[in-house]
Amino acid sequence: MVPPEKQQTMRIVEANASDAAHIALLARITFTETFGHFFTDKTDLHQYLNQTFGVKKIRNSIEKPNNIFWLAFIEELPVGYAKLKLNSPSQFITAENLCQLQKIYVLKDFLSKKVGHSLQNELLKRAAESNSERVWLSVLKSNVRAIKFYEKNGFETIGDHDFQIGKEHFEFQAMAKNLT
Template identity: 40%
Template sequence: MIDIKKATFSDAKIIALLGRTTYTESHGHFIEDKNDLLAYCNNAFSIQKLTTDLNDKNNLFHVVYVNDLPVGYSKIVLNTPFENKNEITSCRLERIYILDHFLSLKLGQPVLDFITEKAKQQNATSMWLSVYIKNERGINFYKRNNFKSIGDLNFLVNGKEYDNFVLSKNI
């Protein structure tokens, strides 16, 4: 049974562990220098950073549970237009991460549907995201969900740039 719950401060450790594990599973093989990967994870998924992020009212975190076991999480950032676009009702889908062991359950779709509804409830009218250009599974998932390419950006992992597509859709 899948359950998606709004994250609280007490979930910071769970999200930190899920973040480190799922990021390494999904992107670790793309990052040549494993010290860069470790440095990125130490920063992006530190308890301190996550506690700060959880305290920001524009960040909506949700933890995904299967049979009461935390198996993934999501993060959207409200009121975040992409670059030159002045859409104050836009939100950024920053993360949907599911542990590899649970990918066969196809949890991404119900999570995306759930957080899209949460974004709409916060008056968001569009959602954008960035996805690594070599992440074919992610690109295909978002395109199946009607996200369209609107640009690109460079994602930094410990100072090294990785090219990302920027995708968006109205919600």
């Protein structure tokens, strides 16, 4: 058992526009940790990071009413983030009121601290409060750790789709979970 003085305190907060820089930095690092090794041309990776995870773009995304972001802190360090998109249809689901778990990313050094689970709990709670029938997500087919995490938490595979970044082709699977 870890003595109380040695336990690390985790805190999850709903993000606002002033948190955009933390989220942008976490997004760049965690995306590179997760997908960077797939890129044969690092220019494609850097272009994607610049166009997708800029502070201004993240700030604009946070300010959209259908987007909700959370930040996870351990001992005051930002170590992970999550994003829920309300009213987000899927080609794989015919239900009307859907939301999308767009992102849960945690720095590799903190994966064992259950940060992803805590972020997911906050996200699913808000999704249920929004009266959404189901929540869906996309996950890289080769990301076995993430797929097992989602399956363990009640998500089921509902389809497959592809995604292209620069010269790289990625195969994803869509997963969904009932909220009602």
